[in-house]
Amino acid sequence: MNCDKTEKISEMIDGELSPEETEELSQHIENCALCESARNDFLFFREQIKSLAEVSPSSVRQNTEQGLWKRFFKKRLEISFPVPVFALSLVIISVLGLWAWSVSRKDSPGKSVTEKQIQKNNSSDSQNIAETSLARFDGGGRAEIYTVKNQSVDGSAKQPGGVK
Amino acid sequence: MKIRFLFALVLSVLLVLLSGDDRKSSAETSGGKRLVRFQVVTIEESHAGRKVLSETTIEGPSGTDFNINLQTGRFKMQARFLTDLTASNQLKFRADLNTRRLYGNSPSNLPLYEEDQQKQTLEIGFDESIVLLPFGRNADAETLKIEITPAILSDQANESTLKINLGKQLASGEIYVEAFKIPHRFETEAVLLVDGQEAARGTVDNLLEEPGEIILQPNANAQPKVSGQPLKINLTAKDYKRNRPADMIAVNFNAFRDNLENNQKEMLIPEAAGVTTLGGELSYPLDEKYFSDGRKYELKFKIHLSKDEQTD
Numbered sequence: 001m002n003c004d005k006t007e008k009i010s011e012m013i014d015g016e017l018s019p020e021e022t023e024e025l026s027q028h029i030e031n032c033a034l035c036e037s038a039r040n041d042f043l044f045f046r047e048q049i050k051s052l053a054e055v056s057p058s059s060v061r062q063n064t065e066q067g068l069w070k071r072f073f074k075k076r077l078e079i080s081f082p083v084p085v086f087a088l089s090l091v092i093i094s095v096l097g098l099w100a101w102s103v104s105r106k107d108s109p110g111k112s113v114t115e116k117q118i119q120k121n122n123s124s125d126s127q128n129i130a131e132t133s134l135a136r137f138d139g140g141g142r143a144e145i146y147t148v149k150n151q152s153v154d155g156s157a158k159q160p161g162g163v164k
Numbered sequence: 165m166k167i168r169f170l171f172a173l174v175l176s177v178l179l180v181l182l183s184g185d186d187r188k189s190s191a192e193t194s195g196g197k198r199l200v201r202f203q204v205v206t207i208e209e210s211h212a213g214r215k216v217l218s219e220t221t222i223e224g225p226s227g228t229d230f231n232i233n234l235q236t237g238r239f240k241m242q243a244r245f246l247t248d249l250t251a252s253n254q255l256k257f258r259a260d261l262n263t264r265r266l267y268g269n270s271p272s273n274l275p276l277y278e279e280d281q282q283k284q285t286l287e288i289g290f291d292e293s294i295v296l297l298p299f300g301r302n303a304d305a306e307t308l309k310i311e312i313t314p315a316i317l318s319d320q321a322n323e324s325t326l327k328i329n330l331g332k333q334l335a336s337g338e339i340y341v342e343a344f345k346i347p348h349r350f351e352t353e354a355v356l357l358v359d360g361q362e363a364a365r366g367t368v369d370n371l372l373e374e375p376g377e378i379i380l381q382p383n384a385n386a387q388p389k390v391s392g393q394p395l396k397i398n399l400t401a402k403d404y405k406r407n408r409p410a411d412m413i414a415v416n417f418n419a420f421r422d423n424l425e426n427n428q429k430e431m432l433i434p435e436a437a438g439v440t441t442l443g444g445e446l447s448y449p450l451d452e453k454y455f456s457d458g459r460k461y462e463l464k465f466k467i468h469l470s471k472d473e474q475t476d
Contacts, residue, residue, distance in 0.1 A: 133236065133336050133338065134234065134236050134298075134308060134334070134336070134338045134339070135236040135237055135238065135239070136306070137208075137298075137299045137302070137305075137306060137307065137308040138236065138238065138239050138265075138299050139299060139300070139302050139305065140265070140299075141297075141299050141300025141301065141302065142263075142280060142300045143241060143243075143261055143263050143280065143282065143296070143297060143298050143299070143300060144296070144297040144300055144301065145243075145259055145261060145282070145284055145286075145294065145295070145296050145297070146294075146295055147286055147288050147292050147293065147294055147295070148292065148293055148295055149291060149292055149293075150291050150292060150293055150313065
């Protein structure tokens with residue numbers, strides 16, 4: 001046996017009905033055993049829910065996340081990398097990185113020294129070439145060719161060399 | 165008797181061999197294969213004194229030639245020297261000097277060059293040197309001189325003794341010397357053909373780049389007009405080029421008719437040139453130049469190395 005007004009009881013409890021509808025339904029409940037029973041059940045469940053401890057949604061989320069990370073990290077630390085080994089590997093990696101950096105620093109000063117040396121040699125070669133360049137003799141004159149007697153160091157005529 | 169005959173035979177053979185050696189050595193002495201050295205020294209000369217800038221020594225058999233090349237930013241010189249040992253123990257230098265200097269730019273902004281060529285033949289003893297002034301004389305400032313001093317090192321040399329020793333060299337590399345050995349002496353044979361038949365012939369010994377005169381002597385088959393007006397040819401072996409299968413030689417010649425009646429020379433061919441292989445034939449048709457009588461007149465030349473020359 002069903003009553004078509006049972007569904008409105010929960011709305012009345014939640015305060016969602018108008019005052020006229022609430023008065024009308026209250027009068028009906030007095031005459032309807034089924035609706036009275038439904039009203040008693042709805043009130044009971046509401047009381048039960050109110051009796052549970054109140055907590056905010058954000059704090060629930062935060063506590064849940066912290067717990068998860070803690071559990072994850074702790075598990076990982078405990079299972080894959082014990083802390084001393086992890087720290088030691090970090091130290092080794094740092095040392096290797098420092099060594100590689102220092103080696104690269106040593107190379108670049110050497111290269112720059114070599115480059116400087118090459119530049120210095122080139123500039124000295126350029127200077128030598130400028131000093132010995134034959135263009136400095138070019139006064140625009142015409143070439144000449146003639147013969148001379150050979151002179152020895154003391155000014156006397158040089159003897160012909162070799163076998164005659 | 166038999167022993168005496170054998171002894172005489174051996175003695176005569178020995179005598180023949182000894183006299184052959186004498187002939188050979190005299191041929192060498194008269195300009196053959198003696199080892200000669202040329203010292204090429206570049207000198208800076210100024211009021212302060214002389215300073216040697218570079219030194220190169222060339223050693224080779226007589227007849228060794230060399231080039232002295234100089235190149236700066238604006239100036240270029242090539243001095244070529246053909247050398248020969250003469251019978252009188254003198255050295256004959258045939259110098260060919262070419263210079264080129266950048267003068268400036270034309271109105272169209274194209275480079276303008278000042279060029280000069282000089283040719284000289286110098287004959288010197290071994291107590292003399294040749295002096296080359298690439299930039300001429302400069303009394304006020306430093307002068308660049310290139311001195312070439314020859315010397316004979318020995319009486320025996322072969323073609324493979326040619327070498328260049330580089331002593332002190334310029335850091336700029338603006339002067340470099342190159343040496344080479346090519347034949348200098350040739351024998352040229354000229355033949356006149358009339359309708360394909362030999363009518364006259366002549367020969368001359370040529371020195372490279374020096375003219376030689378060939379007088380074509382008519383033979384018994386020659387016509388009287390050919391005999392009365394023989395051909396004379398001035399031929400110069402101009403350039404010798406190493407080539408394979410045969411070396412090449414370029415010649416310049418002119419030909420004229422020698423009128424024996426009035427003792428006059430008439431130029432027939434003013435300037436002609438040709439290139440032929442050594443030992444090959446060079447033909448030149450005379451056409452109507454010699455005689456316009458309907459006959460075909462043709463000159464043929466053959467050039468060989470002289471007996472005391474040898475090729476590779």
